[in-house]
Amino acid sequence: MNVEPEPPVGTTVAPPGPRPAPPAAEASVGELLTRLSTQTSRLVRDEMQLAQNEIRDSVRHAVKGAGLISAAGVVAFLAAATLVAAAVAGLSEVLPVWAAALIIGAVLLAGAGIAAMLSRREAERATPAVPQTKASVRRDFNELKGATHARHVTR
Template sequence: MTVKPKTPDSSISELVNQLSSQTSRLVRDEMKLATSEFREAAKHAGLGAGLLSVAGLLAILGLGTLVTSAIAGLALVLPLWAAALAIGVLLFVAAGIAGLISKKQLQKTEPLPEQTMASVKQDINEVKEARR
């Protein structure tokens, strides 16, 4: 960014024009920088989300393998159908317990952070008062 030196002959209108153009250029440059930073962050976030999906899929496959192993191990003592039924019931019980715990946790949450909402309302009122 080049800045013209202030000369004694510069009028106020010229100085205001220079300030306006320099401010516009500064805002455009900052927007370009923010855009490039956002693109870089979005690229990393996309890659991270994709790898997290792969990790989740592999974890599900691993869990399926462990369930199959548990059924096969229990089938040494029980008939295969009974072993599969027992493991299935065990998984449903675990899912039910997790569901009940999550329901209790969700009931404890407040819909909106009251203190933050009050603070924002106060800020809005102060800005409205300042404009009057």
């Protein structure tokens, strides 16, 4: 039977499993390249997730704006139909009928104007670019550039 000897009292034994990575100064080139690959993959994944979230928010605002502009179009159509009815009523009746239709048409046009203004505001909030992702990638790039520059200066 093969039994490992007990370590001396007061010493610690590393648990079984993967060893923690040595500091960069002691790491081999292979370990450094493995770290670089892992960290780069994680960084790219994180940046892609951030871009995806920003685009999702932008699309949500664009869709909301498109829905509001569609509502404005429907309301404007109804207003035009009412104004046409007012013109017809004005030709065939006395003042009160077409005046009432004209007032309703004006109210519908005011509603269309409000919907159009809301739609415009939502459309302006839909940014095509991904500003947070761009800023994050720029910071990452500058940090890598600074680390590379510092490494060349210290040599």
